[in-house]
Amino acid sequence: MSGSNHHTYKKMELVGSSPDGIEDAISNAIERANETIKNMRWFEVVETRGHIENGKVAHWQVTIKIGFTLEE
Amino acid sequence: MSGSNHHTYKKMELVGSSPDGIEDAISNAIERANETIKNMRWFEVVETRGHIENGKVAHWQVTIKIGFTLEE
Amino acid sequence: MSGSNHHTYKKMELVGSSPDGIEDAISNAIERANETIKNMRWFEVVETRGHIENGKVAHWQVTIKIGFTLEE
Amino acid sequence: MSGSNHHTYKKMELVGSSPDGIEDAISNAIERANETIKNMRWFEVVETRGHIENGKVAHWQVTIKIGFTLEE
Amino acid sequence: MSGSNHHTYKKMELVGSSPDGIEDAISNAIERANETIKNMRWFEVVETRGHIENGKVAHWQVTIKIGFTLEE
Amino acid sequence: MSGSNHHTYKKMELVGSSPDGIEDAISNAIERANETIKNMRWFEVVETRGHIENGKVAHWQVTIKIGFTLEE
Amino acid sequence: MSGSNHHTYKKMELVGSSPDGIEDAISNAIERANETIKNMRWFEVVETRGHIENGKVAHWQVTIKIGFTLEE
Amino acid sequence: MSGSNHHTYKKMELVGSSPDGIEDAISNAIERANETIKNMRWFEVVETRGHIENGKVAHWQVTIKIGFTLEE
Amino acid sequence: MSGSNHHTYKKMELVGSSPDGIEDAISNAIERANETIKNMRWFEVVETRGHIENGKVAHWQVTIKIGFTLEE
Amino acid sequence: MSGSNHHTYKKMELVGSSPDGIEDAISNAIERANETIKNMRWFEVVETRGHIENGKVAHWQVTIKIGFTLEE
Amino acid sequence: MSGSNHHTYKKMELVGSSPDGIEDAISNAIERANETIKNMRWFEVVETRGHIENGKVAHWQVTIKIGFTLEE
Amino acid sequence: MSGSNHHTYKKMELVGSSPDGIEDAISNAIERANETIKNMRWFEVVETRGHIENGKVAHWQVTIKIGFTLEE
Numbered sequence: 037m038s039g040s041n042h043h044t045y046k047k048m049e050l051v052g053s054s055p056d057g058i059e060d061a062i063s064n065a066i067e068r069a070n071e072t073i074k075n076m077r078w079f080e081v082v083e084t085r086g087h088i089e090n091g092k093v094a095h096w097q098v099t100i101k102i103g104f105t106l107e108e
Numbered sequence: 109m110s111g112s113n114h115h116t117y118k119k120m121e122l123v124g125s126s127p128d129g130i131e132d133a134i135s136n137a138i139e140r141a142n143e144t145i146k147n148m149r150w151f152e153v154v155e156t157r158g159h160i161e162n163g164k165v166a167h168w169q170v171t172i173k174i175g176f177t178l179e180e
Numbered sequence: 181m182s183g184s185n186h187h188t189y190k191k192m193e194l195v196g197s198s199p200d201g202i203e204d205a206i207s208n209a210i211e212r213a214n215e216t217i218k219n220m221r222w223f224e225v226v227e228t229r230g231h232i233e234n235g236k237v238a239h240w241q242v243t244i245k246i247g248f249t250l251e252e
Numbered sequence: 253m254s255g256s257n258h259h260t261y262k263k264m265e266l267v268g269s270s271p272d273g274i275e276d277a278i279s280n281a282i283e284r285a286n287e288t289i290k291n292m293r294w295f296e297v298v299e300t301r302g303h304i305e306n307g308k309v310a311h312w313q314v315t316i317k318i319g320f321t322l323e324e
Numbered sequence: 325m326s327g328s329n330h331h332t333y334k335k336m337e338l339v340g341s342s343p344d345g346i347e348d349a350i351s352n353a354i355e356r357a358n359e360t361i362k363n364m365r366w367f368e369v370v371e372t373r374g375h376i377e378n379g380k381v382a383h384w385q386v387t388i389k390i391g392f393t394l395e396e
Numbered sequence: 397m398s399g400s401n402h403h404t405y406k407k408m409e410l411v412g413s414s415p416d417g418i419e420d421a422i423s424n425a426i427e428r429a430n431e432t433i434k435n436m437r438w439f440e441v442v443e444t445r446g447h448i449e450n451g452k453v454a455h456w457q458v459t460i461k462i463g464f465t466l467e468e
Numbered sequence: 469m470s471g472s473n474h475h476t477y478k479k480m481e482l483v484g485s486s487p488d489g490i491e492d493a494i495s496n497a498i499e500r501a502n503e504t505i506k507n508m509r510w511f512e513v514v515e516t517r518g519h520i521e522n523g524k525v526a527h528w529q530v531t532i533k534i535g536f537t538l539e540e
Numbered sequence: 541m542s543g544s545n546h547h548t549y550k551k552m553e554l555v556g557s558s559p560d561g562i563e564d565a566i567s568n569a570i571e572r573a574n575e576t577i578k579n580m581r582w583f584e585v586v587e588t589r590g591h592i593e594n595g596k597v598a599h600w601q602v603t604i605k606i607g608f609t610l611e612e
Numbered sequence: 613m614s615g616s617n618h619h620t621y622k623k624m625e626l627v628g629s630s631p632d633g634i635e636d637a638i639s640n641a642i643e644r645a646n647e648t649i650k651n652m653r654w655f656e657v658v659e660t661r662g663h664i665e666n667g668k669v670a671h672w673q674v675t676i677k678i679g680f681t682l683e684e
Numbered sequence: 685m686s687g688s689n690h691h692t693y694k695k696m697e698l699v700g701s702s703p704d705g706i707e708d709a710i711s712n713a714i715e716r717a718n719e720t721i722k723n724m725r726w727f728e729v730v731e732t733r734g735h736i737e738n739g740k741v742a743h744w745q746v747t748i749k750i751g752f753t754l755e756e
Numbered sequence: 757m758s759g760s761n762h763h764t765y766k767k768m769e770l771v772g773s774s775p776d777g778i779e780d781a782i783s784n785a786i787e788r789a790n791e792t793i794k795n796m797r798w799f800e801v802v803e804t805r806g807h808i809e810n811g812k813v814a815h816w817q818v819t820i821k822i823g824f825t826l827e828e
Numbered sequence: 829m830s831g832s833n834h835h836t837y838k839k840m841e842l843v844g845s846s847p848d849g850i851e852d853a854i855s856n857a858i859e860r861a862n863e864t865i866k867n868m869r870w871f872e873v874v875e876t877r878g879h880i881e882n883g884k885v886a887h888w889q890v891t892i893k894i895g896f897t898l899e900e
Binding site: 114115116117118119120121173175178180 | 192193194195196197198208209212213243
């Protein structure tokens with residue numbers, strides 16, 4: 037994951053949503069996090085679910101954890 | 109999830125399949141459930157797997173739980 | 181759990197809700213199930229969560245599995 | 253699991269019991285389910301437990317999920 | 325969970341405590357979070373434990389995750 | 397958890413029951429353990445379930461682990 | 469599980485072994501526990517494994533939890 | 541899963557990657573495995589994660605288990 | 613598990629099948645592995661499932677991990 | 685694990701602590717158990733945690749299960 | 757865990773790294789967190805992994821959750 | 829984890845042992861794997877346990893998964 041020896045990473049948990057699909061819900065969450073978090077490095081999918089309206093998937097909702105480097 | 113105080117939801121477990129992808133397998137299961145279940149509200153992905161034929165994915169198979177409102 | 185040798189039980193998964201608390205949400209789900217299911221024997225709590233409105237818990241939502249005897 | 257592309261499977265959860273052993277408890281549950289469910293395809297063991305009387309196993313109790321094809 | 329398509333939710337993990345019970349420990353955590361977090365939407369119970377003093381429960385301690393909407 | 401450096405704790409697993417609720421089932425188990433165990437320090441809820449009779453919860457049954465200090 | 473309202477159960481964890489099979493390994497553990505424990509009520513299988521010698525199963529080893537009533 | 545009675549399957553664990561999406565990462569892993577493994581039958585998704593660069597998903601990384609028939 | 617200090621074990625995951633029962637499915641997988649693997653030491657059951665045909669169990673399918681000593 | 689066919693093992697759960705590290709916390713728990721338990725055979729780490737004081741780890745706390753042979 | 761009745765704790769998830777070992781990776785994460793967080797009380801190990809370079813462990817990477825008291 | 833887009837990684841599961849400690853058991857397994865596997869990239873700890881002899885830890889046994897790049 038890193039070159040220097042003492043990097044510390046923080047993980048935060050987000051739920052992204054999208055009417056279009058799983059990858060898009062994840063990308064939306066990362067795009068939103070990018071407004072305030074620098075140095076994001078990886079994500080892990082925790083849970084995939086969605087909202088159903090009128091017998092169809094209305095929103096895909098994906099919970100992810102994002103890991104980012106804490107500045108030293 | 110709701111406005112009224114005493115809603116009860118039931119969850120059922122389905123496996124949807126599709127030759128095209130994960131979202132499509134989920135949508136197929138929900139579409140099939142929609143023939144007999146009213147008031148579906150959400151789904152949760154339980155497991156994602158698939159069938160391999162001739163070295164390629166032949167069917168995506170996604171197990172989901174669907175939550176729907178029990179009528180009062 | 182039983183006296184006779186060949187009892188078969190079925191489990192179904194419900195989400196009960198209540199503005200008043202966890203036990204009440206569970207009891208509401210069981211009360212609703214009692215309208216159509218006979219011979220309920222036990223329940224198991226799967227997940228406890230809730231809806232927040234205006235900085236307070238608005239509804240407690242408890243997912244349970246209910247086991248009941250299948251008639252022979 | 254299948255040939256046609258859009259099969260949907262439903263899973264239901266049962267607890268079978270038997271004084272004779274684990275396989276027999278599973279087979280009893282499947283035999284009971286066969287009275288009302290067509291097109292059962294597979295089962296998965298969820299939990300194995302039992303009832304003890306007078307220092308001996310009186311009943312083996314096995315929780316399984318049964319997957320069956322929903323007719324189209 | 326939402327109306328607009330691109331909502332992103334953040335989840336944070338808190339441990340609430342109370343001498344009075346499980347619901348009260350959860351409500352205390354949410355009340356404390358409400359001082360700094362807007363738009364809390366739901367919570368999920370992660371773990372329930374407690375502190376014993378003199379052979380009695382002295383504090384109920386409940387770990388929850390709280391989901392809230394990130395403003396756009 | 398402690399001041400001295402070499403404390404060892406033991407955990408034991410109990411199931412408490414009560415007709416009145418979850419907290420009461422836990423307190424009953426701790427009260428019973430208090431007859432023979434000294435220096436109980438904390439508990440953790442492992443599982444919550446219950447017995448249903450006549451369509452209502454007859455007993456709440458809560459499995460907990462209790463941690464206590466081993467005397468030196 | 470019980471008639472009286474305040475029963476407390478204790479669970480202990482054993483590993484039974486047998487050269488003959490899974491049910492026999494479980495029964496051996498319960499038979500051994502019966503020498504010192506009264507009022508055993510149920511068991512739950514935690515893990516199934518075994519020892520291999522010369523390319524064959526030499527012993528089946530099954531970890532179970534046994535629940536028994538604490539006397540009042 | 542099979543017709544003959546004594547089939548044995550082996551499962552191996554791979555991580556596939558792709559800049560394009562989850563299905564593509566899975567398909568890449570299966571395509572790579574197909575170079576050396578015959579008779580692949582199914583896969584199961586174990587974990588979905590990814591690498592983030594410049595605030596965007598750079599690679600989707602999906603861990604799968606692949607089951608294949610051992611020849612007799 | 614061993615006498616010498618630096619033994620390394622490898623674990624591989626197999627699915628054995630049998631029309632006759634759980635122990636037989638496990639034994640079949642170990643017997644098949646014995647054709648190519650030396651020094652097998654233990655196995656762990658990961659999952660038990662089966663194939664249903666005509667309302668009866670047609671094959672028992674048990675996933676196990678087998679641990680064997682790597683030669684030095 | 686054993687030579688004779690009918691060995692039964694019991695597992696007990698302890699939390700060891702140490703200011704010096706994880707291995708030391710485990711060894712302390714085993715040393716304490718050795719005062720009253722004979723024939724300890726193996727341990728399994730269940731959870732690793734610790735107490736923080738003044739921004740440093742003050743005690744490492746490791747929960748283990750210890751397996752020991754029940755005498756016949 | 758506490759004296760006053762209404763303490764609320766927050767948990768955050770960090771990944772510490774070190775070329776020297778597991779305890780050092782944990783201590784590095786806590787030392788880094790200590791720059792901005794007051795009142796840290798405990799940590800829990802979530803996952804232990806590491807980076808391999810040239811056939812040796814280059815960095816130990818340990819994911820922990822840190823609990824700290826929210827000021828009132 | 830990588831630069832090129834289509835890397836595939838394989839994971840294998842090993843148990844390393846050592847009389848000296850957890851890190852040493854892991855390093856021993858990786859050192860042994862290095863004799864036959866090229867391009868090892870990371871490891872994940874799956875389980876930590878050990879063998880007890882004469883009331884002391886005789887061997888630390890750590891199960892890890894090792895990820896390595898499949899050559900193209």
